[in-house]
Amino acid sequence: MIDLNQIQQLREETAAPVGECRKALEQSKGDIAKAKEFLRKWGKTLAEKKVERETKQGIIDAYLHPNKQLGVILELRCESDFVAKSPDFLNLAHELCLQIAAANPLFVGEENLPEDFIDKEKQLYKEQFALLNKPEKILAGMIEGKWQKRKQEICLLEQPWIKDESKKIKDLISETVAKLGENIVIRNFSRLSTR
Numbered sequence: 418m419i420d421l422n423q424i425q426q427l428r429e430e431t432a433a434p435v436g437e438c439r440k441a442l443e444q445s446k447g448d449i450a451k452a453k454e455f456l457r458k459w460g461k462t463l464a465e466k467k468v469e470r471e472t473k474q475g476i477i478d479a480y481l482h483p484n485k486q487l488g489v490i491l492e493l494r495c496e497s498d499f500v501a502k503s504p505d506f507l508n509l510a511h512e513l514c515l516q517i518a519a520a521n522p523l524f525v526g527e528e529n530l531p532e533d534f535i536d537k538e539k540q541l542y543k544e545q546f547a548l549l550n551k552p553e554k555i556l557a558g559m560i561e562g563k564w565q566k567r568k569q570e571i572c573l574l575e576q577p578w579i580k581d582e583s584k585k586i587k588d589l590i591s592e593t594v595a596k597l598g599e600n601i602v603i604r605n606f607s608r609l610s611t612r
Contacts, residue, residue: 480514522573
């Protein structure tokens, strides 16, 4: 039997709805860690279902580093004005601004990468590895591996979150989508630095 204290603890730690916390604890037979993993998977599934919904509302958030030499402007969209004003949405926007300031991504996601940029990067890797005299199949794997790593550096959604590297930014957004019940999209960002 699931203890009310366990439900309360899981709700406080994840901010998931009470009913979902109960289901997760039942699925995991009372194991909090397994219940959190169940809720994380549930959040991803929910986020995938909401991706197609239109995001007409949102906010512009900004971060200015205390030394006044680094700043970020972010456009974060959601479906309703109510959610755009919610503390969870505002907190997500702030966390994203901090991530952009710290990690300096170039693009929002993989779908925003220009083809000529991808081609230039892969050509550069090919030239770097050409001197290794490896078989073509191995070279192709090395190029692809290096490209995947580079993609994680330059695409905001693929970056590990600076506060918890076990999560990517897209996971952080999915968790917020699950919590708020609306589609959330990073429309645009700009990072400005005097350095």
